[in-house]
Amino acid sequence: QVQLVESGGGLVQAGGSLRLSCAASGLTFSRFVMGWFRQGPGLEREFVAAISRSGGNAEYADSVKGRFTISRDNAKNTVYLQMNSLKFEDTAVYYCAADDLGFITRRSRAYDYWGQGTQVTVSS
Numbered sequence: 001q002v003q004l005v006e007s008g009g010g011l012v013q014a015g016g017s018l019r020l021s022c023a024a025s026g027l028t029f030s031r032f033v034m035g036w037f038r039q040g041p042g043l044e045r046e047f048v049a050a051i052s053r054s055g056g057n058a059e060y061a062d063s064v065k066g067r068f069t070i071s072r073d074n075a076k077n078t079v080y081l082q083m084n085s086l087k088f089e090d091t092a093v094y095y096c097a098a099d100d101l102g103f104i105t106r107r108s109r110a111y112d113y114w115g116q117g118t119q120v121t122v123s124s
Contacts, residue, residue, distance in 0.1 A: 002026040002113045004096050009118030012086055016122075020081040022096030022115055030054075033099040034072055034079040037108055038092035038120075047106040048094070049081060059104050064090075088124040093117040 008020040022034070035050035049070040051058045058070050069082040079096055097111035105111075 002098070004098060004113055004115035006094065006096050006115045006118040009094060009120045011121045011123065014086060014088055014122055014124050016086050017082070017084045018086065018120060020083065020094055020096075020118060020120075022079045022081075024077045024079070024098065027098060027113070029077040029098075030074040031100060032113075033101065033104055034070075035097045035099060035105075035111060036070060036079075036081045036094060037097060038090075038094045039117075040089070040092040043092075045095070045108055047108065050099075050104045050106065051079065052104055053102070057104060059106065061106075083120070086120075086122045088122050091120060091122045093119050 003025045006022045036048040037045050038048050039045040049060045051070045051072050055072045067085045072079040095117045096115045098113040099111045
């Protein structure tokens with residue numbers, strides 16, 4: 001049974017930082033592209049970042065480029081999202097997802113497995 005469990009969310013002031021983690025089990029982690037998505041209040045789920053299976057390549061949404069960094073540790077079956085210079089508009093539930101297509105994609109429908117999400121709230 002595949003499980004993706006996010007952690008690290010919380011309440012932070014604008015300009016602050018948070019580090020999200022997503023621990024995976026029940027799958028061969030290194031075979032999956034990993035992504036982070038978010039869904040703000042009243043908004044659709046949107047792509048945030050994704051990282052290749054080896055960790056050598058990553059893509060970011062324009063809204064977070066330069067502020068967020070995605071990384072992974074295949075030995076620990078964990079993907080991370082370091083979020084710096086947080087803004088009020090970053091407030092959302094953040095989800096990690098796993099995709100076995102083999103290449104990075106921003107399309108949420110391409111991802112096969114999803115975590116339950118972790119809330120990030122940025123106060124202005």
